[in-house]
Amino acid sequence: MATWRITLLRCALLSSPPPPFFQSSSFSTPIQRSQLKRSLVKCSSLSKGEPTSSTRIQSEIPKGGRISSWKPMCLYHTQGKCTKMDDPLHLEKFSHSCSVELGGTVPGLKNSRAQKFDYFLVLDLEGKVEILEFPVLLFDAKTMDVVDVFHRFVRPTRMTEKRINEYIEGKYGRFGVDRVWHDTAIKFEDVIEQFESWLRKERDGHIRLWREDGDGHLNEAAFVTCGNWDLKTKIPQQCEVAGMKLPPYFMEWSNLKDIYLNFYNRRAPGMLSMMRELGIPQLGSHHLGIDDSKNIARVLQRLLTDGALVQITAKRSPGSPHIVRFLFQNRIK
Ligand SMILES: [Zn+2]
Numbered sequence: 001m002a003t004w005r006i007t008l009l010r011c012a013l014l015s016s017p018p019p020p021f022f023q024s025s026s027f028s029t030p031i032q033r034s035q036l037k038r039s040l041v042k043c044s045s046l047s048k049g050e051p052t053s054s055t056r057i058q059s060e061i062p063k064g065g066r067i068s069s070w071k072p073m074c075l076y077h078t079q080g081k082c083t084k085m086d087d088p089l090h091l092e093k094f095s096h097s098c099s100v101e102l103g104g105t106v107p108g109l110k111n112s113r114a115q116k117f118d119y120f121l122v123l124d125l126e127g128k129v130e131i132l133e134f135p136v137l138l139f140d141a142k143t144m145d146v147v148d149v150f151h152r153f154v155r156p157t158r159m160t161e162k163r164i165n166e167y168i169e170g171k172y173g174r175f176g177v178d179r180v181w182h183d184t185a186i187k188f189e190d191v192i193e194q195f196e197s198w199l200r201k202e203r204d205g206h207i208r209l210w211r212e213d214g215d216g217h218l219n220e221a222a223f224v225t226c227g228n229w230d231l232k233t234k235i236p237q238q239c240e241v242a243g244m245k246l247p248p249y250f251m252e253w254s255n256l257k258d259i260y261l262n263f264y265n266r267r268a269p270g271m272l273s274m275m276r277e278l279g280i281p282q283l284g285s286h287h288l289g290i291d292d293s294k295n296i297a298r299v300l301q302r303l304l305t306d307g308a309l310v311q312i313t314a315k316r317s318p319g320s321p322h323i324v325r326f327l328f329q330n331r332i333k
Contacts, residue, residue: 003046009298012333021136022211023197028092034058036089043079045171047282053178054315059147063237064170064203066168069096070095070283071092071093071095072093072094072095072097072284073094073096073284073290073294074090074094074096075151075153075177075180075184075290076180076183076184077094077096078135078149078151078290079152079153081183082096092111094206094252098137098138098145098146098147098148098149098295099145099146100145100146100297100298100301109216110194111305111306111307112144112304112305112306112307113307115141115304115309115310116222116309116310116311117141117209117220117221117222117310118140118141118142118143118204118220118221119138119139119140119141119203119207119209119220119221119222120138120139120222120223120254120300120310121136121137121138121139121209121218121221121222121223121224122137122139122146122224122225122293122296122297123135123136123137123223123224123225123230123231123293124135124225124226124289124292124293124296125230125234125235125289126157126171126287126288126289127154127171127234129156129159129167130154130156130157130158130159130188130238130241131150131154131188131234131235131238132153132154132156132167132168132171132172132181132185132289133151133153133154133289134150134151134152134153134154134188134191134195134289134290135149135150135151135152135289135290135292135293136149136150136151136195136293137149137293137294137297138150138203138209138309139224139300140142141295141304144301144305145302146294146303148198148203148296149290150194150195151289151290152182152184152185152186152191152194152195153180153184153185153186154185154186154187154188154191155185155186155187157187157241157242158241168202171287172288176286176306177288180263187242188238188241188242188244189242191243192244196210196212196247199218199249200212207219207220209221210249215248216248216249216251217248217249217251217252218249222252222253222254222310222311222312223249223250223252223253223254224253224254224256224300225253225254225255225296225299226255226257226271226274226292226296226299227254227255227257227270227332228253228255228314228324228326230253231250231314232324234322235250236321236322241300246321250316251315251316251318251321252312252314252315253312253313253314254310254311254312254313254314255314255331255332256274256296256299256303256310256312257269257270257274257331257332258313258326258328258330258331258332259303259308259310259313260274260299260303260308261312261328261330261331261332262328262330262331263303263307263308264277267332268330271292271295271296271299272286274299275295275298275299278299278302280295280298280299280302282295283295283298311327312327313326313327313328313331314326314327315327
């Protein structure tokens with residue numbers, strides 16, 4: 001497959017006409033975007049805060065591809081802190097939409113099947129030593145698009161300021177988003193508290209994805225990750241660092257790599273290989289959590305439209321949460 005990584009200055013993105021239409025679907029027939037009930041509305045859970053603009057300048061688009069509407073996400077907006085919603089220049093430069101933005105087309109719906117869950121929570125953490133970024137996309141299984149986002153940068157608690165500055169410069173400086181990280185990062189405990197408020201919001205007029213007084217599990221929703229590391233390993237580690245009990249909604253999840261392997265009967269060990277195999281363009285900055293989550297949501301969208309049943313692949317034992325049971329025999333280890 002031809003390589004499609006090109007570096008693109010933001011100003012070029014804004015001034016150039018859209019490149020030719022990108023089509024590469026080995027599994028289904030593309031249909032017009034308008035044929036799908038897509039949610040191009042602004043993310044619904046956002047509020048206002050300090051005004052500053054993101055400085056992300058690089059992105060990746062497919063060679064010869066057309067992602068005419070693609071722009072870097074406003075990382076203040078994803079965290080409910082954009083105050084420039086009435087600034088046309090800012091809106092032109094940065095995306096304020098949750099949509100997975102596949103461009104002119106999305107895969108056909110002809111093969112899609114009923115799902116056990118109404119919503120998928122696509123999560124892709126960043127941070128090896130401590131969690132630095134906690135992005136969760138709310139993917140609606142009926143409209144096949146992201147309808148809301150919860151995104152926070154997370155401030156480590158067991159590092160000196162000097163170490164944090166070096167760490168953030170190394171990780172986020174290369175994407176040009178270290179300033180927004182410093183402006184917005186909060187402690188993991190506060191992230192979880194805000195995440196739970198977000199989960200308790202009413203969806204579709206009646207569904208609450210989680211209730212504090214319920215059985216602890218998610219309601220009509222499941223976490224979707226790319227690999228088991230995020231929920232099996234990193235969340236419990238960070239809870240321990242924060243001196244918190246593991247929240248009960250982290251007891252089970254769906255690892256998209258296992259769904260992919262069992263549905264297509266082909267191994268793809270990571271997000272990029274799944275995207276390459278499916279001909280899905282990689283957008284944004286790889287290892288920026290919000291961009292990776294969107295790319296994983298694009299893979300999820302394809303699996304659903306091709307007819308895969310996205311179900312739970314890993315569960316913790318209720319009495320011994322550190323023990324994880326894997327439900328698929330055929331899986332990526
Ligand atoms: Zn903004």
